Amino acid sequence: MKISNIEVIRFRTTTRSHPSKWGYGRWGEEHETTQTITKISTDDGAEGYMLGGEERYIEGIVKPMVLGENPLEREKLWNWMDQLVTFGHSLPEHEMGIVDCALWDLFGRTVDLPVSVIMGGARKKVKAYASTFPNMGNPDDYAEHALQCKRQGYKAYKVHAYICWDPHKWEPAPQQPGFPKEDIEVCRAVREAVGDDMVLMLDPFGVYTLEESIWVGRELEKLDYYWLEHPMIETRSESYRRLTDALDIPILAPEHIPGGVFTRAEWILHGASDMLRIDHNFGGITACQKMVAICQAYGIKCEMHGGGWANSQILGATTEAVCEYFERGLLRPDFDYETPPPYLKAICDPLDDDGNVILPTGPGLGMEFNWDYINDNLVTST
Secondary structure: OOEEEEEEEEEEEEEEEEOOOOOOOEEEEEEEEEEEEEEEEEOOOOEEEEEOOOHHHHHHHHHHHHOOOOOOOHHHHHHHHHHHHHHHOOOOHHHHHHHHHHHHHHHHHHHOOEHHHHOOOOOOEEEEEEEEOOOOOOHHHHHHHHHHHHHHOOOEEEEOOOEOEEOOOOEEOOOOOEOHHHHHHHHHHHHHHHOOOOEEEEOOOOOOOHHHHHHHHHHHHHOOOOEEEOOOOOOOHHHHHHHHHHOOOOEEOOOOOOOHHHHHHHHHHHOOOOEEEEOOOOOHHHHHHHHHHHHHHHOOOEEEOOOOHHHHHHHHOOOOOOOOEEEEEEEOOOOOOOOOOOOEOOOOOOEOOOOEEEOOOOOEOOOOEOHHHHHHOEOOOO
């Protein structure tokens, strides 16, 4: 089996999510956008897919390197791509992750098994937490949303409060990215609304100073929050070490810093966080598999960042002792999360009545595409 082609399929679709120049998304009117799928083909007809991918990287850089190679030799190809990320700086880490996930999908489709089973298989469902959109409204709005999620079956709820957003003027606030006191008002309202039997977390998205993070952490300890996630810019690992030493509440980080498994291993050695964070964007399923093994060896949790098809497979191959939760979202009251986008036949993370995500059971990553929709909306390159 040899790789005969790797390509990016680009097509039109719609969304209500709007990017913000300040680094967070906002919810608005439905508009047209483009989506991509990376497809790997082999000389014997096997195929693998992953959502995402940019032509200039996938077809321009990765394709010449992998053509003619055995797609089952994922570790070799992973190390080749990592050299382009680390030394050549010609391949973004998330594009490497897309290719790696597509290789795993190809293997799973070839043997007609989910990737989670190929990786060893540990569970069929995972505890979920509801993860909110940021800047949703006032504390009462968050409290009501948390109650709605609790009624839906969620046993855990994570707050994204005010991120680069002034909750008083209700406008962007890039010069004052964090509003810690107002964030705690939201956290307090949510705790009072849902009671003591719901697990709660806060993710400020890196907008606090060290002093603000310590203060927020101590307030969250009073409110019995489970973790404080990504409170500061993650290039300041010494600040995280001091924060972790100062607080009892577990610090969950890093989330966005480059370097994947290698950076995060350094954080463990330096005591810069209590729990680690990674996802398939930082080197793919292969990198996450390595990170999970390291965390298990050190006896600390490795919580997957975000949801999605690839993260679902990683969680299915790990135990709750290492990876406890599935991040389901981002959620808000006016967002229909349960309906798949028109280019997919199902969502990856249906929720049962007990607040668990039922993991995909189809071959590979488990994705089933609506090819009629995709082909009707293809965007051809010029």
